Ligand SMILES: Nc1ncnc2c1ncn2[C@@H]1O[C@H](COP(=O)(O)OP(=O)(O)OP(=O)(O)O)[C@@H](O)[C@H]1O
């Protein structure tokens with residue numbers, strides 16, 4: 001058998017054997033991230049031709065796991081899977097409530113997560129369409145988000161700028177400000193958690209990620225979030241030797257609230 005088919009078949013088998021194991025509490029399967037619904041969602045995405053093989057973990061965070069996937073035509077994709085059990089629903093509700101695009105009036109945790117993932121997908125689409133350097137959104141389903149893999153052709157992911165300090169911080173910061181201006185003025189969004197942890201250093205170009213909490217400018221909290229984001233960046237890049245200030249960045253971005 002073609003080794004790819006064999007692997008896909010093994011995956012198929014795995015999904016079905018996991019399905020048979022019934023566990024009522026949270027419908028867990030023993031494997032931390034792959035509860036029953038996540039497995040079904042991944043299986044659906046595989047059937048739709050979006051992923052063929054799940055390869056390895058890039059990151060295991062508080063709320064989400066990011067894995068590398070391989071598509072049918074052998075391209076890498078990033079697969080971000082939110083874990084229902086460990087998500088911060090209070091935070092999610094806070095960011096969802098002020099957004100006119102999402103009218104989430106539910107206490108159902110699954111529904112909140114699905115709205116959260118849809119929000120990340122819509123934000124990414126809006127940013128990508130506005131020409132901001134973000135991973136290209138591919139699709140989302142339930143608690144799973146598929147986006148462009150940022151990394152090299154061998155599947156090595158680009159590192160956050162926190163871990164991979166830019167070689168020329170001035171130049172990198174300037175590129176970042178150009179992106180920030182488009183983020184706010186063209187996509188009309190505020191990131192809300194912008195820092196070198198959520199900026200990948202892809203060959204000395206900043207790629208902004210993790211936009212689930214990003215809010216539209218109409219959101220009453222947007223101004224405060226932008227102030228916080230700019231303060232964080234100014235602190236981080238000042239530490240790297242860049243001469244900048246809050247006022248200078250604010251003026252450059254010149255947000256219209
Ligand atoms: N498109 C991508 N390509 C390559 N690596 C990625 C991509 N998206 C995310 N990553 C990696 O996964 C990590 C976590 O991603 P992200 O910031 O989107 O999740 P998170 O919401 O911070 O996760 P958590 O809430 O679990 O902390 C990133 O720091 C980065 O290393």
Ligand SMILES: [Mg+2]
Nearest residue numbers: 197198209210
């Ligand atoms: Mg992050």
